[in-house]
Amino acid sequence: MQEEKEKSLNVKIRKGDKVKILSGKDRGREGEVARVLTREGKVIISGVNMVKHFTKKTKDGPGGIVEVEAPLQVSKVGVVCPKCKKVSRLSRDRTCRRCGAKIDEK
Numbered sequence: 001m002q003e004e005k006e007k008s009l010n011v012k013i014r015k016g017d018k019v020k021i022l023s024g025k026d027r028g029r030e031g032e033v034a035r036v037l038t039r040e041g042k043v044i045i046s047g048v049n050m051v052k053h054f055t056k057k058t059k060d061g062p063g064g065i066v067e068v069e070a071p072l073q074v075s076k077v078g079v080v081c082p083k084c085k086k087v088s089r090l091s092r093d094r095t096c097r098r099c100g101a102k103i104d105e106k
């Protein structure tokens with residue numbers, strides 16, 4: 001069922017997490033999660049994966065090219081543990097599997 005599918009995406013990444021891009025053109029870059037699109041299994045990371053958008057002229061501006069962040073697949077990013085500073089897989093309660101630190105405890 002639809003609900004089951006959404007659950008199986010199992011998005012552990014949250015807004016404000018520091019992540020590293022694992023694949024694609026921005027591979028190796030780090031950024032902070034600006035938004036999590038749970039349904040799509042994607043995240044938007046500040047300043048990463050920028051794409052150009054053409055905007056029409058409006059009363060507010062002359063229009064032209066603006067750069068916006070395109071969502072990235074969750075599978076293409078890894079959460080960076082604030083303690084060991086490495087990309088880590090998180091366990092169910094968002095604990096770093098490398099050093100055991102809880103991601104949410106700052």
Ligand SMILES: [Zn+2]
Pocket residue numbers: 081082083084085086088096097098099100101
């Ligand atoms: Zn760690």
